Amino acid sequence: MQHIKQYVDQNRQRLLDELFALLRFPSVSAxxxxxxxxxxxxxxxxxxxxxxxxxxVEICQTAGYPIxxxxxxxxxxxxxxxxxxxxxxxxxxxxxxxxxxxxxxxxRDGKIYARGACDDKGQFYMHVKAxxxxxxxxxxxxxxxxxxxxxEEVGSSNLGIFVKANKEKLKADVVLISDTSMISMEHxxxxxxxxxxxYLEVEVTGPNRDLHSGVYGGAVANPITILTKMIASLHDxxxxxxxxxxxxxxxxxxxxxxxxxxxxxxxEEEYKKDLDIAEVWGEKGYTTFERxxxxxxxxxxxxxxxxxxxxxxxxxxSKAHAKISMRLVPNQTSDAITELFTKHFLSIAPANVxxxxxxxxxxxxxxxxxxxxxxxAAQKAIAESFGKDPIPTRGGGSxxxxxxxxxxxxxxxxxxxxxLDSDALHSPNEKYDxxxxxxxxxxxxxxxxxxxxxxxxx
Amino acid sequence: MQHIKQYVDQNRQRLLDELFALLRFPSVSAxxxxxxxxxxxxxxxxxxxxxxxxxxVEICQTAGYPIxxxxxxxxxxxxxxxxxxxxxxxxxxxxxxxxxxxxxxxxRDGKIYARGACDDKGQFYMHVKAxxxxxxxxxxxxxxxxxxxxxEEVGSSNLGIFVKANKEKLKADVVLISDTSMISMEHxxxxxxxxxxxYLEVEVTGPNRDLHSGVYGGAVANPITILTKMIASLHDxxxxxxxxxxxxxxxxxxxxxxxxxxxxxxxEEEYKKDLDIAEVWGEKGYTTFERxxxxxxxxxxxxxxxxxxxxxxxxxxSKAHAKISMRLVPNQTSDAITELFTKHFLSIAPANVxxxxxxxxxxxxxxxxxxxxxxxAAQKAIAESFGKDPIPTRGGGSxxxxxxxxxxxxxxxxxxxxxLDSDALHSPNEKYDxxxxxxxxxxxxxxxxxxxxxxxxx
Numbered sequence: 075m076q077h078i079k080q081y082v083d084q085n086r087q088r089l090l091d092e093l094f095a096l097l098r099f100p101s102v103s104a105x106x107x108x109x110x111x112x113x114x115x116x117x118x119x120x121x122x123x124x125x126x127x128x129x130x131v132e133i134c135q136t137a138g139y140p141i142x143x144x145x146x147x148x149x150x151x152x153x154x155x156x157x158x159x160x161x162x163x164x165x166x167x168x169x170x171x172x173x174x175x176x177x178x179x180x181x182r183d184g185k186i187y188a189r190g191a192c193d194d195k196g197q198f199y200m201h202v203k204a205x206x207x208x209x210x211x212x213x214x215x216x217x218x219x220x221x222x223x224x225x226e227e228v229g230s231s232n233l234g235i236f237v238k239a240n241k242e243k244l245k246a247d248v249v250l251i252s253d254t255s256m257i258s259m260e261h262x263x264x265x266x267x268x269x270x271x272x273y274l275e276v277e278v279t280g281p282n283r284d285l286h287s288g289v290y291g292g293a294v295a296n297p298i299t300i301l302t303k304m305i306a307s308l309h310d311x312x313x314x315x316x317x318x319x320x321x322x323x324x325x326x327x328x329x330x331x332x333x334x335x336x337x338x339x340x341x342e343e344e345y346k347k348d349l350d351i352a353e354v355w356g357e358k359g360y361t362t363f364e365r366x367x368x369x370x371x372x373x374x375x376x377x378x379x380x381x382x383x384x385x386x387x388x389x390x391x392s393k394a395h396a397k398i399s400m401r402l403v404p405n406q407t408s409d410a411i412t413e414l415f416t417k418h419f420l421s422i423a424p425a426n427v428x429x430x431x432x433x434x435x436x437x438x439x440x441x442x443x444x445x446x447x448x449x450x451a452a453q454k455a456i457a458e459s460f461g462k463d464p465i466p467t468r469g470g471g472s473x474x475x476x477x478x479x480x481x482x483x484x485x486x487x488x489x490x491x492x493x494l495d496s497d498a499l500h501s502p503n504e505k506y507d508x509x510x511x512x513x514x515x516x517x518x519x520x521x522x523x524x525x526x527x528x529x530x531x532x
Numbered sequence: 533m534q535h536i537k538q539y540v541d542q543n544r545q546r547l548l549d550e551l552f553a554l555l556r557f558p559s560v561s562a563x564x565x566x567x568x569x570x571x572x573x574x575x576x577x578x579x580x581x582x583x584x585x586x587x588x589v590e591i592c593q594t595a596g597y598p599i600x601x602x603x604x605x606x607x608x609x610x611x612x613x614x615x616x617x618x619x620x621x622x623x624x625x626x627x628x629x630x631x632x633x634x635x636x637x638x639x640r641d642g643k644i645y646a647r648g649a650c651d652d653k654g655q656f657y658m659h660v661k662a663x664x665x666x667x668x669x670x671x672x673x674x675x676x677x678x679x680x681x682x683x684e685e686v687g688s689s690n691l692g693i694f695v696k697a698n699k700e701k702l703k704a705d706v707v708l709i710s711d712t713s714m715i716s717m718e719h720x721x722x723x724x725x726x727x728x729x730x731y732l733e734v735e736v737t738g739p740n741r742d743l744h745s746g747v748y749g750g751a752v753a754n755p756i757t758i759l760t761k762m763i764a765s766l767h768d769x770x771x772x773x774x775x776x777x778x779x780x781x782x783x784x785x786x787x788x789x790x791x792x793x794x795x796x797x798x799x800e801e802e803y804k805k806d807l808d809i810a811e812v813w814g815e816k817g818y819t820t821f822e823r824x825x826x827x828x829x830x831x832x833x834x835x836x837x838x839x840x841x842x843x844x845x846x847x848x849x850s851k852a853h854a855k856i857s858m859r860l861v862p863n864q865t866s867d868a869i870t871e872l873f874t875k876h877f878l879s880i881a882p883a884n885v886x887x888x889x890x891x892x893x894x895x896x897x898x899x900x901x902x903x904x905x906x907x908x909a910a911q912k913a914i915a916e917s918f919g920k921d922p923i924p925t926r927g928g929g930s931x932x933x934x935x936x937x938x939x940x941x942x943x944x945x946x947x948x949x950x951x952l953d954s955d956a957l958h959s960p961n962e963k964y965d966x967x968x969x970x971x972x973x974x975x976x977x978x979x980x981x982x983x984x985x986x987x988x989x990x
Contacts, residue, residue: 104843165845168742228843255747269746273844282808284626284959288727288929289713291859292829293820295813298854299767299832306764309757350740353884355753362751371750374757375847376838381855385562385686386731386892387623388857388930389833389958396756397839399846401749426811434844471746472846500847501742 075458075523077211078516089203089515090186090508092122096161096195097179097188103139103162103228112224115161116140119202119222126202127209128220134240136232139224143243146205147217153529154217155522156246156485157205158475159198159253160226163190164500171502184508191506192497197252198222200492200511204518213519215526219246223475226253229273229435230474237482247529248448249479250521252514254469254491259509261339262460264452265469265489267367268476270402270439272411273375276419278304278394279428284380285390295426297394298379304422304429305396308372312358315372315400317418323405327368335363338465348496367468370411371401397434401470408436437474440487447528448488455520456490459513490521533916533981535669536974547661547973548644548966550580554619554653555637555646561597561620561686570682573619574598577680580657584664586678592698594690597682601701604663605675611987612675613980614704614943615663616933617656617711618684621648622958629960642966649964650955655710656680658950658969662976671977673984677704681933684711687731687893688932695940705987706906707937708979710972712927712949717967719797720918722910723927723947725825726934728860728897730869731833734877735888736762736852742838743848753884755852756837762880762887763854766830770816773830773858775876781863785826793821796923806954825926828869829859855892859928866894895932898945905986906946913978914948917971948979 082089101115102108116133119142123131128144139162147154166176166189174180179188186196201220208214221244223233237244257263280297281290310316327335340363346354356365365371379394381387400411416431423429443449444466456464469489476487492514498504540547559573560566574591577600582589586602597620605612624634624647632638637646644654659678666672679702681691695702712723738755739748768774785793798821804812814823823829837852839845858869874889881887901907902924914922927947934945950972956962 104845105841164847165839165841165843167839167841171741227845271746271846273846275844280809283629283956283961285807286929286957286959287831287833287857288729288859288927289824289953289957290807291831291928292823292827293812293814293928294807294809295811296831298835299763302760302763302832302835305757305760349743349748349752351738351752351884353753353882354751355884356751365750366747369750373745373749373754373846373848374760374838375745375845376840376849377756377760377852378836378840380832380834381623381625382834382836382853383563383623383625385623386733386855386857387562387685387833387958388729388731388831389622390831391834394835395840397844399745399844401746424811426809426813469746470749470751471744495747498741499744499747500845501744503741 075520077213078207078519081207081211082512082515093196093199093511094179096199097190098177100177101162101224102165103225104165112139112162116142116224119161122202123220126206134236136236138232141224141233141236142222143220145219146214148214149217152216153526154219154246155525156219156221156244156249157201158249158251159201159222160194160224161222162224162227163193163195164227168502173503181508185505186508187503187505189504191504192493193499193504194226194253196506196511197492197514200252200514201518203515207515208519208522215523219244229437231435233475234478237478241483244483246485248525249485249487251473251487251489252491253473254471254489255493255495255497256491257338257465257467258494261465262456262462263338263465263467264456265491266444266466267404267441267468268439269470269472270406270408271399271437271472271474272402272408272415273399273434273436274412274415275432275434276396276398277430279392281392284392287388287390290390294390295424296390297427298391300424300427301379301394301396304419305374307422313356314358317414319414320370320411324370324403325405332364335367335468336361338363338467366470368403370403370406372398374398401472402439404439404441406439408438412436437472438477440476440480442487442489446486448486448525451521451524451528452488452490454524455517458520459517533978535671536665536977539665539669540970540973551654551657551969552637554657555648556635558635559620559682560623561683562623570597570620574600574682577619580660581678584660585667592694594694596690599691599694600680601678603677604672606672607675610674611984612677612704613983614677614679614702614707615659616707616709617659617680618652618682619680620682620685621651621653622685626960631961639966643963644966645961645963647962649962650951651957651962652684652711654964654969655950655972658710658972659976661973665973666977666980673981677702687895689893691933692936695936699941702941704943706983707943707945709931709945709947710949711931712929712947713951713953713955714949715796715923715925716952719923720914720920721796721923721925722914723949724902724924725862725899725926726897727928727930728864728866729857729895729930729932730860730866730873731857731892731894732870732873733890733892734854734856737850737886739850742850745846745848748848752848753882754848755885756849758882758885759837759852759854762877763832765880771814772816775872777872778828778869782828782861783863790822793825793926794819796821796925824928826861828861828864830856832856859930860897862897862899864897866896870894895930896935898934898938900945900947904944906944906983909979909983909986910946910948912982913975916978917975
């Protein structure tokens with residue numbers, strides 16, 4: 075499509091500058107100290123939607139951070155695409171590991187380094203700019219609605235309430251989200267499933283105060299020692315999760331599904347080399363793709379207790395803590411797993427400590443159909459802009475909104491992500507390739523075009 | 533001894549004010565940011581020794597923090613007591629748990645609350661003031677030397693070098709240290725043994741960067757999970773340490789020693805109530821006194837890895853760390869145990885992570901004889917000032933200097949401590965009873981008196 079390439083070429087620098095401005099906001103939703111910055115980010119997104127040509131742009135207040143809404147209804151008889159994204163980002167620490175400041179986007183060999191570069195500012199902003207492109211070139215073929223939230227990285231806790239309360243406003247035919255990855259630019263892919271999440275924090279209390287490890291060591295249960303034994307017991311020798319009932323609801327993949335899944339290109343030597351590990355790890359009897367895409371997992375996201383400062387302190391601490399999350403697969407539910415974990419974790423606590431389990435947030439797993447008009451539109455759009463058909467994959471991450479949309483609005487979602495696993499999401503030195511950014515802006519109008527065409531053909 | 537009580541009564545407030553001034557110095561040797569304060573503390577101690585009447589007071593430089601020396605030689609033919617203490621303190625964190633600021637001494641129901649109130653500022657300063665008392669009342673019966681160091685809480689790493697280089701200067705007949713506890717003021721006691729120490733830091737590295745726990749979780753070894761499994765394996769189901777060879781050198785107590793040890797008053801209900809724990813913990817087949825006083829132990833003093841900030845971050849971290857220390861009993865040596873731990877810890881590391889073990893510092897265990905002139909002098913002094921004979925006990929803590937003195941100077945040590953286990957050493961709200969402070973100042977001159985008398989009687 076000539077007009078697309080032309081528009082992107084003519085606006086190349088500005089498209090990048092606007093993204094950089096967006097990336098400079100430290101919109102960390104997990105840490106209250108960034109609140110003013112998160113709110114400013116919402117204002118910026120609203121302004122950019124207006125500039126792009128959206129109507130009825132609103133900053134919708136919630137109990138937490140606001141949701142930015144905007145729309146362009148060209149013809150009520152045409153199909154409507156609801157674009158979802160999030161303007162909040164993960165915390166940037168450990169800061170010392172960033173080569174350049176997380177909130178000062180920097181280009182190194184064709185890549186934009188910044189927190190949120192890929193997750194999700196770089197990706198949702200492609201939709202704002204693709205929309206501008208269609209408006210400026212009079213090629214918008216369908217109605218479009220935007221819903222950009224600010225709490226995705228902390229569990230989207232207020233989005234459900236908003237969606238329930240605004241079903242009419244959000245009425246659409248499909249949800250389009252770019253917040254996932256492709257295998258590579260040579261192997262474009264489309265995610266057909268996402269894992270759910272159950273995130274908890276545990277606290278183990280031993281003595282009522284920190285103790286001298288010489289005076290009390292060996293006679294009083296050390297909460298760190300107890301916590302390590304409790305956590306260690308959560309995986310057996312096959313790295314199978316030991317929580318009773320944890321796998322009960324999991325539906326085994328069919329032989330065909332496993333074959334299809336493992337047909338996607340995967341070079342284990344490359345994978346290990348990229349991460350500098352000698353061996354992969356995981357549940358016995360499954361491949362890496364199966365482990366990350368189709369099996370539930372349990373990870374310790376953080377642990378702390380006792381003296382963690384410089385030098386040595388001979389203390390037997392009063393408390394030890396850990397943040398633990400589980401990724402869920404279709405048919406498991408966040409609440410049920412949270413309850414199973416809590417019950418089990420409390421049950422394995424020895425009598426000499428007190429244990430507290432606090433749920434943080436959760437999200438439900440989801441699978442997207444591969445035979446829908448919307449999925450076919452995405453396939454055609456990618457095939458045209460990449461020159462080859464996308465490979466269907468199962469993503470390991472979680473976008474709770476996907477299950478929410480299906481439950482509340484009866485809408486299926488298309489996960490048309492342009493990131494790469496190597497983009498270091500949630501890590502220091504998160505990046506997004508400039509190539510992918512422009513490629514997304516060029517591909518998205520094709521999705522709308524084919525979605526409109528295939529819909530009217532029905 | 534009338535003159536002692538009289539002197540203390542007449543100087544009660546000043547004796548307290550001077551200690552408060554000493555406690556206001558945040559002399560934390562483990563944290564480089566306190567360096568200027570630690571050095572000021574040494575100056576203060578030197579000045580107070582001069583004021584009390586010591587000669588040849590020197591601030592002796594070392595590769596680390598200086599050692600304050602001072603002496604009073606009244607007659608070369610009389611015995612000489614070498615008083616050891618330390619002016620450095622443990623870090624104060626966790627700060628939020630202090631009821632009043634750690635470096636602003638505060639009195640609550642007869643107790644001085646401050647970091648170092650008991651360990652060891654409050655205790656070594658009793659000796660400075662008891663020396664002043666003997667000088668002012670012309671009752672100093674023997675020669676006295678002071679050696680107050682500033683690196684005890686970080687392993688006294690430069691003291692050995694200093695002692696080796698100054699054997700003549702430090703020539704004495706006994707070492708006297710107040711840096712330990714009594715069972716209670718109703719049950720005065722004398723420690724006859726101390727445990728050694730081996731302190732290490734371990735680092736487990738998984739992937740070369742923090743990863744998104746959804747994208748990689750379940751397929752890449754999480755260094756926290758691996759570290760918890762490694763630490764959990766260090767104690768078996770009987771809380772016996774699993775490091776091969778760890779107990780080889782330990783000499784079992786005789787039936788008599790065990791009986792004597794367990795005759796000391798111990799109220800388990802009180803012990804548990806004080807710590808708010810439902811059960812004690814420890815190596816199967818031993819009592820609490822045996823576990824803390826006569827058995828080697830292994831404690832995790834600190835652990836950290838991943839995201840430990842506010843809220844939730846779904847990260848699979850690159851690294852996890854722990855600080856681990858072992859308390860050693862007579863016949864075990866710090867270097868040998870450090871080597872055994874390192875070898876074992878590396879040997880249990882799975883191939884999918886990299887493990888690094890870094891020794892921090894160590895100290896050798898020691899047992900003090902109960903039949904020496906010095907021990908008997910301490911017994912008589914305590915019996916006179918408390919009105920009952922002290923109970924011999926085995927301390928769980930470590931004062932590496934004790935073994936060092938024996939090895940380098942051929943001197944035995946008397947551990948005449950006036951603290952209490954409930955003083956919260958190394959913990960928030962460390963305290964020292966005003967009563968114990970004055971009691972120490974009154975008892976110490978009696979030690980010197982009886983030590984001189986019994987020595988001349990030989």
